[in-house]
Amino acid sequence: MTLSRSSAADSTNNSNRSFSAVAGTDHKRKLDDFDASSSTTPDNRHRMKKHEAEPDHMAQQTSVSWRSGENSGFDRSLSSSAACSSSNRPESTRLQIFVRMMSGGKTIVIHADKNDTVEKLHHRIECKTKIPAAQQRLIYKGKQLQNEHSLAYYSIEQDASLHLVARMQSTEHPVAWQTIDDIMYTVSRMYKGEIVRSNINEKLVAFFAMIPPENDHNIANYLEIFSNSSVPAALVMLYASSLERNKSCAKSSVKLFLSSCTALPKIQQNHCLPIVLDFCKLLRKVCPDQKLYITCRNTLGTMLETFDNPGVFNKGNGLTTVGVEIFPFFTELTGLLVNELHQNSGPSFSDFHKLSSFWQHLRKAIEYQVAYPVPIVLPLRNNVLEAEIGHLHRLFGTLLSAMDVCMCRVESTLADKEVGNSEATSSSWSQYLAILKIINSMSNLYRGGKGQLAAMLNKNKASFCTLILKLAKRGDDHQWIFEYKESTNFEARRHLAMLLFPDVKEDFDEMHEMLIDRSNLLAESFEYIAGASSEGLHGGLFMEFKNEEATGPGVLREWFYLVCQEIFNPNNTLFLRSADDFRRFSPNPASKVDPLHPDFFEFTGRVIALALMHKVQVGVLFDRVFFLQLAGMKISLEDIKDTDRIIYNSCKQVLEMDPEYFDANAGLGLTFVLETEELGKRDLIELCVGGKSLAVNSKNRKLYVDLLIERRFATPIVEQVKQFSRGFNHMLSDSAPPRSFFKRLYLEDLDGMLRGGENAISIDDWKAHTEYNGFKETDRQIDWFWKILKKMTEEEQRNILFFWTSNKFVPVEGFRGLSSKLYIYRLYEANDHLPMSHTCFYRLCIPKYPSISLMEQRLRLIAQDHVSSSFGKW
Incomplete structure (x- = not known):
């Protein structure tokens, strides 16, 4: 590889370009590129700006020809007809020296003779820099050069790098500069094939130890020293060396730099990201299939998670769009993801998380850069991201097709319940919902994109809902799913809404205890609930009625039902029944006349939220207008x-x-x-x-x-709705946005959660979910029991169920939706004894009645409302 240069200044500029051009060269030519760039020594290359031409006329027409030599050494052939004709000194004594000024990092090129004194060199430097020779100090290999000695005395070689120390009071971070120069000098010698004892990793550790912990400006300055000295390019080229010891050393140093960056505080990592990006780009050209590149790419993805910038960062004298820089890595990861989806292996969480990080910044860059309105109409013309946006649209289509195949596979797997419930199957699906979220985000960019995704989800509705139920976790962002509510079912929407509540701890030591007098139910319940902290109510509720023996979940379920009956009793003037559906309620506008009513609406919001948290059907339905206001929607x-x-x-x-x-x-x-x-x-x-x-x-x-x-x-009813919402939101997780619970549901969904199924109770379904202890299913007493139950009115049936379980309403799914199976136990008491129940365990205890008439008489007694709603001995 040959470079021709018309002057020393041009030589400097060309050397700068050749070294950093590593990112754009063919993999097979990387060593030649390194040779060409090494002509100016690695430690000077990246920061060189346009220099003044050397005033010495002998340097004006110098032509330099370099080639890569054996063992990675440098063979140089210098020829200069102009120089030879104007000089009587042998060519071998002629030197080109690079002098770096510690202040500002500028590098100048000086031509001299080996026999020149250091003092003469100082005067040449003064001509170029205007720095008085008396104020100059030249450092070479850690030694200060003395004026009286010659350059040959210090064994200064061709292309040597000297450091000019002047006006030290204005020099920033000289020790850091020296440390980086030492690293570059070591890399240069190793690349030439020399065996050196100097340890690059020790210098890297020392460099990071110099970085101040808090000062943002200084942090940026230190990392700029590292970047501007072309250390990333030098280490990557050393890694590409044919010598295994060089490769191993560079690999260790790159990994050390990456780990040092991620160990910094998050705010400092932002300054490291451009350097890590440089490493990625260089390694991608040199070794795209090797582990070091993958490690670097993963580190970049991790750092992007907390990289908070408006879409660009400073690079050189201009701005570089992050999206343009990371687009190749996103494309790479997407290709890997599609292959894994087709192979049904499923991406690892770590790999997918990196893809998500790249996408977030790529999307921001597109929104920042594209002047067109979103969604974009293709083809896009005359935009800096034109190619990327077109290619990204093709990636969107590829991902959508791959997920369509996966969703069909999920549906076929569900048919085989044994396979569908296996842990291995669920593991292969683990990132499907997150992938769909990215596809949705991509669909927002293109006209027609959302329609394509909606069609695919509607086609695979069963699979989509299964993924929601299996994969949607508390704390994740599920808001995008509600753009496709028509592709979900009740169970999926209910699951997503319930994720907004914190887990009910039910730790006995943390439970909120209540002792309520039935005769003063509403007032005492108000005192216990309104006066408690939301954190205290999240710990669970321990409920007991005064002068009654029972405690536990069954008592709590009964309290929820009874207190809601009181709250929504029209005689209490808090709520009104709807004119055409007496089951539905909305706030009473006239309730504002009572100064305590705002507090009661906040209390009601808490009670309804707690009932939903504890999955208790309380038998109350909200009017549509009330529901829409809770969801923040306009009424039509x-x-x-x-x-x-x-x-x-x-x-x-x-x-x-x-x-x-x-x-x-x-x-x-x-x-x-x-x-x-x-x-x-x-x-x-x-x-x-x-x-x-x-x-x-x-x-x-x-x-x-x-x-x-x-x-x-x-x-x-604006104020009543506001107070109810406030109480309800107290029970949600801190991260849940206001009104988000009701926005996730249709009114019919909330109906099912508060009241249960609309259909009449199915005795056959009831029977199918009941087991026996002390009785056999074939016993005549069991046969009589179900026959009597079928003869009862629906209200009587509900009272029997309430006596048995403290549930008056059956969930939407039927009896399988209850938290437990139901049990009929034999009661070893007198054969005319009334039935007993253990509502916490869903147990009904009945004696071995001698006749169906006696059993019916006893069952109808407990089917009366006032009997089924209390605990104690009979």
Whole structure:
């Protein structure tokens, strides 16, 4: 490899380019590139700027030809017709010397003769730098040169690197400069094939020990010394050496640097990242399949997790987009991921986590750099990331297709329950949900991308829901899933909503204890719950009724049911029943007259959240308008259909009436006002400024209906909703955003969680989930029991279930959704004894009744509401 240079200054600039060009050379040519760059010695190469030409006329037309020699040594042939014709000295005494100024890091090129004195050299330096010779100190191999000696006296060689120490008061970090120079000098000698005793790792450790722990400016300066001295390129080229000892030394040093970077505090790692990126780019060219490159790439991914920048970082005199720099690594990892998905091996958590880190910064870079609105319409023209964005779109399609195959594989595996529940199968799926999250993020960039992903998820709905149930964990970000709610089922949505609650610890020592008098249930419950801290309630609840023997989960389930019946009792004026569905409730606007009611709404929010946390169906349903406000959603006309059918029909008529007829009849005499009645007092409220005098017509009637709905259904209960939400949110994890619980659900989902299934109780399902102790399934008493139960009304059946389990409502999944199977135990008491129950363990104890009539009489007695709702001895 030959470089021709017209001057010493050009020689310096070319040498700078050749060394750093390692990232762009062919792998087979890396040694030649290193030879060319080494001509200026490694320690000067990267920071050289454009220098002034050497004033000595002998240097003006120098031509230098270098080639790589055996054993990685350097053979040099210098020829200069101009120099020879103008000098009587032998060519072998002619020297080119690189002088680095410790202040500012600038390097200059000086030509001299071996027989020149150091004093003469000082004067040549003064001509170039304007630094008085008297203030100069020249250092070579750790020794200061004395003016009276010649350069030959100090054995100064061709291309030697000298350090100019001047005006020390303005020099920053001279020890660090010297340490890095020593590293570069050692690397240069090793590459030439010399055996050196100097230890690069010791110098690296010393260098990192110099970095101050807190000062951000100084940290950047130290790492800039490392980068500007081209240490990364030098170590990578040493690693590419044919000598095994060089390769081993470089490998150890690179690993030491990487581990030293990750050991720094997070804020300091930001300054290391550009250097690690340089290592990655260089190693990718030299050894893309070797472990050192993979280690470096993984380190880069780890550091990117905490790299908080706006998408660019300083490099040289300009700005480099992080996305452009890391795109090749993201492409590489994506290719590996696709191969693993097709092989059904599943990516490791570590590898996928690195891919995710690269993607986050690549996405930020695209958003930062692309001036076009997102989603992007391809093809994209005249953009710095044009090629990357086009290639990324192809990667999106490849990943989407690979995941489609995987989702189909999941569904076929689910058919084989034994295989589907195996640990090995779940392990191969472990990153599927996280991969879908990245695909969703990629889909946001391109027009039509979200539609493609939605179609794939709808096609594989069963698999998608299975992945959610198996893989979605507390603390993860699942918000993206709710863009595809139509691709989920009730169980998946319920699971995601419940992840917002902390785990119920149920540690006896940390439980919040309550002793409640049934005769003063609501007031005493309010004192216990409203006055407790949210952390205390997260520890679990220990519930006991005064003058009753029972304790445990069954008593707690009964308390939840009873206190909710009291809270939502219309006689307490907190809530109103919906006009068309008496099972549904919404806050009573008139409740604001009681100064304690805001506290009671916050208490209610806590109770409902606790009931959901403990998975207790309390039999209460929320009105749609109330639910939508809790979710922070706007109320439409269709939303009030089941709340107030009269207003719904009237508004529907206004909107659907023929425009000409409507206007001809003066808008039916309507104006922008609402007539209200509260506590017997009637009032007219303007829906907008000047509403009393603003007539409704065909053009503004839609606005009229919207304002009417907002003012009639939303505005009157804003404060009650706010207080309820506050209490509810107290029970959620600290990281859960407000309203997030209700946004994850449909109203029908919340119905199922609060009340259970809509269908009548199935006696066959009940029987299928019941086991026996002391009885056999074929005993006549068991046959009588189920026959009597089938004859009862649904309310009587629910009372029997409540007596048995403290659950009055069956979960959406039926009896399999209960936390335990049900049991019928034989009671070894008198054969006319009333049944007993252990609600905590779902046990019903009955004697061996001699006749079906006696059993029916005893069962109907406990089916009465006032009997089924208490504990104690009978």
